[in-house]
Amino acid sequence: MTEENIKVQIRNLYKIFGNNPKKVLPLVKDGMGKPELLDKHNHVLGIQDVSLDIPEKRIQVIMGLSGSGKSTLIRHVNRLIEPTAGEILVDGEDVMKMSDDQLRDLRRFKMSMVFQKFGLLPHRLVEENVQYGLTIQGVDESEAKKRAQHWIDRVGLSGYERHYPGQLSGGMQQRVGLARALATDAEILLMDEAFSALDPLIRFDMQSILLELQDELHKTIIFITHDLDEALRLGENIAILRDGALIQEGDAQEIVLKPADDYIADFTKDINRAKVIRLYGLATATPNGFDGPTVDGDMVLDEAMPVINEAPDRTVGVTDETGKLIGTVDLSTAIRALHA
Amino acid sequence: MTEENIKVQIRNLYKIFGNNPKKVLPLVKDGMGKPELLDKHNHVLGIQDVSLDIPEKRIQVIMGLSGSGKSTLIRHVNRLIEPTAGEILVDGEDVMKMSDDQLRDLRRFKMSMVFQKFGLLPHRLVEENVQYGLTIQGVDESEAKKRAQHWIDRVGLSGYERHYPGQLSGGMQQRVGLARALATDAEILLMDEAFSALDPLIRFDMQSILLELQDELHKTIIFITHDLDEALRLGENIAILRDGALIQEGDAQEIVLKPADDYIADFTKDINRAKVIRLYGLATATPNGFDGPTVDGDMVLDEAMPVINEAPDRTVGVTDETGKLIGTVDLSTAIRALHA
Amino acid sequence: QECGDVSIAEMDWASAELMANVDAIILEEGYGCDVSLIPGATTTTFASMSEKAEPDVAPELWINAVRDPLSAAKEEGSLVALNDGPITGLGEGWWVTPAFAEEHPELDTVEKLLERPDLFPYAEDESKGAFVGCPAGWGCQLVNANLFRAFDMEEKGWVLVDPGSAAGLDGSMAKAADRGEPWFGYYWSPTSMIGKYNMVMLPFEAEFAGRENWDGCIALAEQDCQDPQPTAWTVSEVETVVTDDFMEKGGVAADYFKARVFPGDVMNAMLVFMNENQATGEDAAFEFLMTHEDIWTQWVGEDVAAKVKDAL
Amino acid sequence: MEFLTEFPSLGRADLSAMRRWIDGNFREFTRATGEALEAFFNPLLKFLVWFEDLLQATPWPIILLVIGGLAWLGARDWKITIGSVVAFVLIGVFGMWEDTMSTLAIISVATILCIAIGIPIGILMSRSDRMQSIITPILDVMQTIPSFVYLIPVVMLLGIGKVPGLIAVCIYAIPPIVRLTNLGIRLVDADVMEAADAFGASPRQKLFGVQVPLALPNIFAGVNQTIMMALSMVVIASMIGVQGLGVPVLRAISNQYLALGLMNGLAIVALAIIFDRVSQTYGKRLQAYRTGRGND
Amino acid sequence: MEFLTEFPSLGRADLSAMRRWIDGNFREFTRATGEALEAFFNPLLKFLVWFEDLLQATPWPIILLVIGGLAWLGARDWKITIGSVVAFVLIGVFGMWEDTMSTLAIISVATILCIAIGIPIGILMSRSDRMQSIITPILDVMQTIPSFVYLIPVVMLLGIGKVPGLIAVCIYAIPPIVRLTNLGIRLVDADVMEAADAFGASPRQKLFGVQVPLALPNIFAGVNQTIMMALSMVVIASMIGVQGLGVPVLRAISNQYLALGLMNGLAIVALAIIFDRVSQTYGKRLQAYRTGRGND
Ligand SMILES: Nc1ncnc2c1ncn2[C@@H]1O[C@H](COP(=O)(O)OP(=O)(O)OP(=O)(O)O)[C@@H](O)[C@H]1O
Ligand SMILES: Nc1ncnc2c1ncn2[C@@H]1O[C@H](COP(=O)(O)OP(=O)(O)OP(=O)(O)O)[C@@H](O)[C@H]1O
Numbered sequence A, B: 001m002t003e004e005n006i007k008v009q010i011r012n013l014y015k016i017f018g019n020n021p022k023k024v025l026p027l028v029k030d031g032m033g034k035p036e037l038l039d040k041h042n043h044v045l046g047i048q049d050v051s052l053d054i055p056e057k058r059i060q061v062i063m064g065l066s067g068s069g070k071s072t073l074i075r076h077v078n079r080l081i082e083p084t085a086g087e088i089l090v091d092g093e094d095v096m097k098m099s100d101d102q103l104r105d106l107r108r109f110k111m112s113m114v115f116q117k118f119g120l121l122p123h124r125l126v127e128e129n130v131q132y133g134l135t136i137q138g139v140d141e142s143e144a145k146k147r148a149q150h151w152i153d154r155v156g157l158s159g160y161e162r163h164y165p166g167q168l169s170g171g172m173q174q175r176v177g178l179a180r181a182l183a184t185d186a187e188i189l190l191m192d193e194a195f196s197a198l199d200p201l202i203r204f205d206m207q208s209i210l211l212e213l214q215d216e217l218h219k220t221i222i223f224i225t226h227d228l229d230e231a232l233r234l235g236e237n238i239a240i241l242r243d244g245a246l247i248q249e250g251d252a253q254e255i256v257l258k259p260a261d262d263y264i265a266d267f268t269k270d271i272n273r274a275k276v277i278r279l280y281g282l283a284t285a286t287p288n289g290f291d292g293p294t295v296d297g298d299m300v301l302d303e304a305m306p307v308i309n310e311a312p313d314r315t316v317g318v319t320d321e322t323g324k325l326i327g328t329v330d331l332s333t334a335i336r337a338l339h340a
Numbered sequence C: 001q002e003c004g005d006v007s008i009a010e011m012d013w014a015s016a017e018l019m020a021n022v023d024a025i026i027l028e029e030g031y032g033c034d035v036s037l038i039p040g041a042t043t044t045t046f047a048s049m050s051e052k053a054e055p056d057v058a059p060e061l062w063i064n065a066v067r068d069p070l071s072a073a074k075e076e077g078s079l080v081a082l083n084d085g086p087i088t089g090l091g092e093g094w095w096v097t098p099a100f101a102e103e104h105p106e107l108d109t110v111e112k113l114l115e116r117p118d119l120f121p122y123a124e125d126e127s128k129g130a131f132v133g134c135p136a137g138w139g140c141q142l143v144n145a146n147l148f149r150a151f152d153m154e155e156k157g158w159v160l161v162d163p164g165s166a167a168g169l170d171g172s173m174a175k176a177a178d179r180g181e182p183w184f185g186y187y188w189s190p191t192s193m194i195g196k197y198n199m200v201m202l203p204f205e206a207e208f209a210g211r212e213n214w215d216g217c218i219a220l221a222e223q224d225c226q227d228p229q230p231t232a233w234t235v236s237e238v239e240t241v242v243t244d245d246f247m248e249k250g251g252v253a254a255d256y257f258k259a260r261v262f263p264g265d266v267m268n269a270m271l272v273f274m275n276e277n278q279a280t281g282e283d284a285a286f287e288f289l290m291t292h293e294d295i296w297t298q299w300v301g302e303d304v305a306a307k308v309k310d311a312l
Numbered sequence D, E: 001m002e003f004l005t006e007f008p009s010l011g012r013a014d015l016s017a018m019r020r021w022i023d024g025n026f027r028e029f030t031r032a033t034g035e036a037l038e039a040f041f042n043p044l045l046k047f048l049v050w051f052e053d054l055l056q057a058t059p060w061p062i063i064l065l066v067i068g069g070l071a072w073l074g075a076r077d078w079k080i081t082i083g084s085v086v087a088f089v090l091i092g093v094f095g096m097w098e099d100t101m102s103t104l105a106i107i108s109v110a111t112i113l114c115i116a117i118g119i120p121i122g123i124l125m126s127r128s129d130r131m132q133s134i135i136t137p138i139l140d141v142m143q144t145i146p147s148f149v150y151l152i153p154v155v156m157l158l159g160i161g162k163v164p165g166l167i168a169v170c171i172y173a174i175p176p177i178v179r180l181t182n183l184g185i186r187l188v189d190a191d192v193m194e195a196a197d198a199f200g201a202s203p204r205q206k207l208f209g210v211q212v213p214l215a216l217p218n219i220f221a222g223v224n225q226t227i228m229m230a231l232s233m234v235v236i237a238s239m240i241g242v243q244g245l246g247v248p249v250l251r252a253i254s255n256q257y258l259a260l261g262l263m264n265g266l267a268i269v270a271l272a273i274i275f276d277r278v279s280q281t282y283g284k285r286l287q288a289y290r291t292g293r294g295n296d
């Protein structure tokens, strides 16, 4: 992989909710944790010293327990929430130092957001909701209508253009919010549990949209999810929060195979390991070569199993990107890795 | 299994949203589908001729595409929505024919509900929200407080008793709704995507609560979810809706292995088959006996794989409940079944 | 001789306030009554008295507005007029501002002035002259409307402006007088306004054209007065009216009410005093009782006068 | 042409016969029922008189204390408490103490009465569209028919004095609280109502547990308007014999005493502002959740 | 004891000197600025006179047509349209056509003016708590200072007639729309506002795209109250020389003509109800989403 630009940079971010956050900030900096802060000082620790670099053109997944500060963190990126301390840089510019106008332009043209609670405009029709970001940008009406229609169709809401949000099911409302965010064609997408109300089929379809967007248009996407499979499918990089603090960051394989602590191990225990573990992680060196069938080391076990099963000796060779053999994997190794 | 009582019986239920549902009902009865009805008559088909018997003391899972009518269906059970046609019987009594008082008592003492959109009382503290059902029932204050506190602790919100819902994260709000529903100790629980905003750890814990409740207190639970794994863990019986109609009903294995149509096959394709497929479904008869290790046919592949892998010949015998051998399964068969 | 509770109407203009308060002090201190003052306007008070016999006394009732029902009530016996002239020197008529009178000394009668509507341009239609009449419902409203016709003022280019209320009438006059603008309209005395602004009353050239013309036409509603004749103003009438309840209770102070007459010049002086000091009726009543002993002691017996003097 | 510019109305004679007929009938009605009505309202009158006497007789330092105390109880805010006391001191210094006590007596009774009657009517009105369509025109009439018009029959029935004054004030001041209570309840979020329904809340439980608390912003806007309307009626009330700040205002008008009117008018305003601030701050305290201060 | 029951107020002489000083100053001010003010308001006067003349001169069938047309345009409801026309026919039949036209002229201008001025002020007020705390007391004064008090200076400045009448009406009728616009905007759901913010909506876009539309239920409650207040001022306006239905009402009061007062009062009520129903139904149409009728 090539050296990447950092798109969004979060530096030592703190957010404390309560009557006098500044007063308790030093305590938090001295290491007081969330439960103690709540108990003794009646302040809620939202974000605790989070630093995170989000590279351009990537999908950054954020996970964590309910209440661990994911929504709070993502809201800081477009400054819907003012931090108690810390910096957020977008394309190198400090969001906290922006004037109202700059901030508005940032939100209009550079970012768009899907809200956990949808945040639809109840008084506007579905099509008007989807056009909202475009209207704000000043895109002319017929163009906006066309682009909105495209996304309405794409999220599967054709026929409901002239319904009000209140007339839709939860998942349909969520898709309106999704279409609204996608319609603006912003570089950075902030998605707060954007698919949580969707069934597996539509969810898969929506994930595919994101992957396409990222692939073709190189969008930077910050994506909060609770669904491990979804995280694995989308997330090139996953960050895990607990009690407002960032406790591990890395790619899926790293997090599943080398959890930083028991919490994370627990967190990922239910994952379908067959879809995470890739062959190169399992390959054992074969000093004297191998002449059976070979497969790409990047393949996940889920796909590799039938191949291994059919291979002579139930053993396959594993190659790197360049096609060079790096070792072999046999069926027993594979099965043991799956059920570790 | 013994002959069971039917707790909730839904018979030929129709629900059409729009200005004049009665007028278009005959069209729907004559077979007009949802897209056509929307297109030509501007009415939304919510529920189309659904009949479903939900046995006592069971967890009935309802799944289906976003917008397929799950929430609409569950709302009919406690008559938050009036049907366009059809009957709903609870314990043999027709809900539609109940007087206001009867209906109130039904809702107070027999049922409680978790809403997809939470439906918390914004002006009441968390503890007051959790006590709400009890207050309505007239339970005295200290008792209500005690029971509420138990559930607050159980869903992991201790410390937030005196916060308002608006000060909590999405998942925390959802847990308040959950605690509120559980606190009333009703026989029937209606749960509309009750865990959708929760992370895997807490979700697992909440699922365990449900299973315990069902096990110990024999509650009847109607549970809407989009999460296949959750459905499999909880659902003794799964019903699948599409465009308002019930298209398949059965236990998990049935639905995964014998999908009624492509839609359902698609729907379940992403499932971790290792956790669904049980050995008895794969066993091939061995007329001349088998003397290797045997395992219970009820075991899912996920658990069986390491056993098979370690067994001599990578083949195990499969027994029924009584311990009688019903056949054998070898590793290749198992791997093929997983990756069909 | 028990007096008991007496309620006195305190109407909302200066002279009536003064009278009500003088009556109140004298009845309380002199006759040992338990007096309450009830604020009100002419007609609401009158209605309450005739229908509910509350309050007991209306010291200064201008009967123009309530002439018919009052005579009916008198016939029925429910109301009794104890004094048909508690103030002397009453005057009603048509007035102009002093600045105007100075500027146009030649227009010294109503008739002469009526030829010059152009001197009093009406704000809403400047081709017309404005004549400010009485607010709706006052007796003088009917009179002015009929005189307006009697003098053919419409043809002469006048508009009869309805000021709407006492406040409107006073305000329009005060504004004009303050700014030295021309103003032509109805007013009456004794009032502080007249003295304060030195308003000039214009005499009519026409003679008083007889009671029949006045009572049978000019004082009636427009539709009941087919053929009004030009005429000078009649004498104005004010009465002190009490309820028959009050009389039955003994009417202890009936003699006092019968005797009580405020000379016009004294009343005027009192009104000027009130105006200058923005004094309340109560303030003015004490002032009157202290400075005009010669007048009020004649209204009551010596013993009563002594008691009142003691209380001052 | 005449026909077109002049509306072809009933003949003058017909109209006046009709009017006389109505007036005559009403007069008879008055004579027939007046006393019964007066007897009915007598306890109210006694109470009003007693209350006014009480305020008048109580030494002013005690009144100041009570006012400060009430303001504090309602608002729990030092600024408002001190402001109220200072306002009363100024009223006293400028010689309007007595009139103010009279006005305070009748207006506080009227406001409390209006709110106590108005909120239930508003609730009733929110119950069904039918109720709303019955009550709305009545409110329209109450608010727009000129007070002077109903003063006539009220005075004919009850004479002049405190009771008819109170009635006149209430007729005018009740509608806003009724309307805004109704609106507030109707605006309550359907999702929350659905949850209450699902738990089997009775209409009463829904009302007091959910609808009224969530309608509070609107209900308190109604309280504000009712206070304003009640105080704007002080002068009208004094036209039918109610003592208080309205009397000097009327005197000021008829004599063109600008300053006198202004001072007494401002005393009325001061009462309005005190009533309003105390009630609004109380309302804010009831709505703690809107500022998110739950954790204390 | 005296000291305790009687508030130690300023001496009689001091008070009266103060009053005289105020009056004197105001009189001077009047003299200095009165004419300029009159000139300033002259175009408004001309317009009001022209409009009234227009209404008076237009043949009544045309007026009925126009009223029916406007009602239809606003409400799109046959019942309301026919009701309005019938009400006007009745008004004509009972001989109140001319007065009604005069009242209609001034009140419709006043209402439109109040709404047009009031909504922006309400919006301004919702922008910051500071603004709110500045504007609220002004509104309190406007609503509670008795009209009679400001009639004096207004008449002294502008004389009697339509312009001071219009000003008096507006002073009284503006506050409700201002207050309820402010309240409505403040009650808009924070989640929706956050979404608008997240898309970079400018304050203007938020205002017209989100806040005002979602505040409509409250804004229209304000419009309703403003209409009611404006029409309740018809009589007061006629006290300073505004022609119309208030004049016969005043006459009725002073003569205790119950029926006359009642009829004219009811004509005022009819105007109020027509104004109100048309505007409210228009408001309902703007809020289609609340009844969920999006799909037509
Ligand atoms: N109040 C309403 N008015 C009109 N249409 C409605 C209304 N409520 C639901 N619908 C329609 O009924 C259909 C079923 O909605 P429902 O909420 O039951 O879906 P769901 O299965 O719960 O979906 P989800 O998984 O997205 O929550 C949808 O097409 C929706 O548009
Ligand atoms: N407005 C607020 N006032 C007070 N506390 C708040 C507020 N918003 C969030 N919090 C607190 O901040 C913490 C983090 O909340 P946040 O919404 O970021 O969680 P989350 O990770 O998004 O959780 P979920 O997965 O449940 O959505 C929670 O403990 C919550 O109680």
Ligand SMILES: C[N+](C)(C)CC(=O)O
Pocket (backbone or CB within 6 Å): C013, C042, C062, C064, C065, C138, C139, C140, C188
């Ligand atoms: C002349 N006054 C105005 C005093 C009384 C009236 O005419 O009714």
Ligand SMILES: [Mg+2]
Pocket (backbone or CB within 6 Å): A070, A071, A072, A116, A192, B169, B170, B171
């Ligand atoms: Mg969140």
Ligand SMILES: [Mg+2]
Pocket (backbone or CB within 6 Å): A169, A170, A171, B070, B071, B072, B116, B192
């Ligand atoms: Mg749903």
